[in-house]
Amino acid sequence: MKSVVIKQPNELVIEERPLPMPAAGEVRVNVKLAGICGSDSHIYRGHNPFAHYPRTIGHEFFGEIDAVGEGVNRSRLGQRVSVDPVISCGHCYPCSVGKPNVCTSLVVLGVHRDGGFSEYAVVPAHNAWPIPDAIADKHAVMVEPFTIAANVTGQIAPTEQDVALIYGAGPMGLVTVQALKGVYKVKLVIVVDRIDERLAMAQRSGADWVINNGERSLQAALDERGIMPTIVIDAACHPSILQEAITLASPAARIVLMGFSSEASQIVQQAITGKELSIFSSRLNANKFRVVIDWLEKGLIDPEKLITHTFDYHHVTDAIELFEKDQRQCCKVLLTFSQ
């Protein structure tokens, strides 16, 4: 089989590898589609501290089960599945409180273990989530990105009376916009970014109001309308955002961080306690595949609005470069494998 392998930072090859056999409790997935995410590019460029090389990247993928290991029901052969990349031990403290995404021995497919940019991938059987026939292949491959949003909203339980401010109209921001509007019917969703084309994508995904903070002050724009957000989500992930979020937030607001910056954020306690703000963080997803498959079945979200490009996997380098360089036109880039 062919796999997309990062041999070392900045060296990507499409390599012939032996067809893997599923071990006990595992299934083999004949991959049909995979999505490119920022973390794939970070591993390619050597910017992901968790990655070991060589590595088959890809943690957003969809395909069909074509072999099962010992102890897995053979009725699963032929099943269409999306794969949850989070592999957890099931018994440590975070696992015991429903947060397998931060398991003390966490393994993420495509990061710590070979992932889905490959003609075949072997994964634990319970990580392969059956996809109902009514959900198209290219929507099924988008389940994982939407689980990022499901994990955020799972932390803060949005209601219709919330006013949400989202920093960043990249893929993570946009899936969150769709969840807040489509699933939770939040009355006002505001998106701030410095790229107009991305703000236009946010509007297509349901944002009620978009602000280009490269052109005008966000604080002034909100003050003008007397708006204090009750939810602030940082999907832009810059260390300076946290203090601004604290300043802009309504009393009793919830703030969610999604970033991985290792730089310090300078913050002042006073407004956090003065307004009794709750600050959450969100990483990957904690058992959210079932939730998102349900959203898709009910038509509450529309992955179509986020898919901007599709490439055959032989052109994976072009696809990743486009994803990295063209933030104006590009949102989700898909790779096709065996069709």
Ligand SMILES: [Zn+2]
């Ligand atoms: Zn991702």
Ligand SMILES: [Zn+2]
């Ligand atoms: Zn665990």
